[in-house]
Amino acid sequence: MSEATTDSSVLFEERHTGDGYCVAFAQLNAPRALNSLSRPMIDRLQAQLDAWAERDDIVCVVLHGAGEKAFCAGGDVIGLYKAMTSTGDAPSPDAEAFFAHEYWLDHSIHRYPKPVLCWGNGTVMGGGLGVMAGASHRVVTERSKIAMPEVTIGLFPDVGASWFLGRMPQRIGLFLGLTTTPMQPGDALWLGLADYRVDSGQREAVFASLTELDWRGERAADDAVLARALRDFEDAEASDKARRESALFAHQHTIARLTDTATVAEFQKRLTAQAGTDDWFAHGAKAIAGASPLSLAVVHRQLASDPKLSIEQVFQRELAMAIACTRRPDFAEGIRALLVDKDKKPQWSPATLDAVEEQQIAAHFALPDDYAQHPLADL
Numbered sequence: 001m002s003e004a005t006t007d008s009s010v011l012f013e014e015r016h017t018g019d020g021y022c023v024a025f026a027q028l029n030a031p032r033a034l035n036s037l038s039r040p041m042i043d044r045l046q047a048q049l050d051a052w053a054e055r056d057d058i059v060c061v062v063l064h065g066a067g068e069k070a071f072c073a074g075g076d077v078i079g080l081y082k083a084m085t086s087t088g089d090a091p092s093p094d095a096e097a098f099f100a101h102e103y104w105l106d107h108s109i110h111r112y113p114k115p116v117l118c119w120g121n122g123t124v125m126g127g128g129l130g131v132m133a134g135a136s137h138r139v140v141t142e143r144s145k146i147a148m149p150e151v152t153i154g155l156f157p158d159v160g161a162s163w164f165l166g167r168m169p170q171r172i173g174l175f176l177g178l179t180t181t182p183m184q185p186g187d188a189l190w191l192g193l194a195d196y197r198v199d200s201g202q203r204e205a206v207f208a209s210l211t212e213l214d215w216r217g218e219r220a221a222d223d224a225v226l227a228r229a230l231r232d233f234e235d236a237e238a239s240d241k242a243r244r245e246s247a248l249f250a251h252q253h254t255i256a257r258l259t260d261t262a263t264v265a266e267f268q269k270r271l272t273a274q275a276g277t278d279d280w281f282a283h284g285a286k287a288i289a290g291a292s293p294l295s296l297a298v299v300h301r302q303l304a305s306d307p308k309l310s311i312e313q314v315f316q317r318e319l320a321m322a323i324a325c326t327r328r329p330d331f332a333e334g335i336r337a338l339l340v341d342k343d344k345k346p347q348w349s350p351a352t353l354d355a356v357e358e359q360q361i362a363a364h365f366a367l368p369d370d371y372a373q374h375p376l377a378d379l
Contacts, residue, residue, distance in 0.1 A: 027066055028065045038079055058114060072127060107134070115226045121203070138194045187249070317365065320366055
């Protein structure tokens with residue numbers, strides 16, 4: 001038996017297990033936008049997760065996306081563009097609030113009191129990875145393609161990326177943040193961004209099986225119950241093969257050597273030279289050449305070393321960074337060039353890495369003076 005409620009952007013369903021428990025499903029339902037997160041989607045999902053967290057009969061929450069192309073391609077940057085450009089040179093309260101609400105949602109998933117299964121099929125980028133990263137049980141499929149491409153629009157890898165990129169070995173997280181290099185399923189498994197690889201065609205069978213499990217209503221026991229079930233659907237040989245074929249694993253020592261630099265400019269110089277002898281690095285070299293110089297410098301400060309912050313401190317710091325981005329021209333300009341006018345000719349400010357000043361970088365790591373209290377102080 002199941003009970004469903006419907007919203008235009010998010011679908012919620014509760015499936016009864018037959019022993020008094022329910023498995024709850026939340027489906028991002030904007031397939032034409034690759035399930036990109038709008039503010040209404042974020043707020044509706046937050047409210048439902050909060051409600052489910054308080055119910056003893058809910059033993060597991062499943063997050064997935066409508067369609068076959070994407071779990072979630074990120075945040076609604078077109079909406080952010082409209083919000084930022086509607087206020088002229090003044091700060092945009094709507095844009096700044098978007099990030100606060102998004103990060104609160106991501107933090108809720110990281111700290112959720114029940115098992116959370118995220119079905120990360122297809123495109124998982126930016127804000128989508130922010131949702132997936134906090135889930136307790138993360139599934140990728142043969143179709144999964146994961147990336148953090150924010151520097152191409154004048155932003156930075158956010159949604160907790162300081163946490164999950166900053167702790168990767170061999171400064172791979174820094175490399176991914178600067179170059180937007182996409183991760184394949186095997187990369188995600190090796191780097192700890194995913195826990196299971198299951199064939200995409202098994203989705204409905206996996207979801208149906210969840211109502212047949214021996215749920216206990218106790219977190220540790222239910223985590224183990226869900227893990228065993230997902231292992232039963234996983235093709236262990238395919239998963240091992242994907243890990244062995246991870247391109248990031250194969251290139252990890254080269255990545256460590258390339259990122260062993262004090263500045264982004266030196267990294268870019270080394271990366272360009274490496275791309276001349278190894279085509280695998282060509283994507284990164286091209287991406288960094290067209291990215292916002294200030295964003296690149298900010299990301300280098302953000303990810304060059306593990307800041308040793310708690311997940312709460314990570315989201316608080318990243319909100320200050322995001323607010324700074326909404327208040328400088330590159331973010332709106334990057335969205336315009338890539339996704340609105342689509343001329344792919346952003347006019348960055350400053351235009352080159354050499355022109356980036358220390359005070360411009362530092363300004364991203366503190367809230368503006370007009371904030372009396374941090375919006376995420378209560379995390």
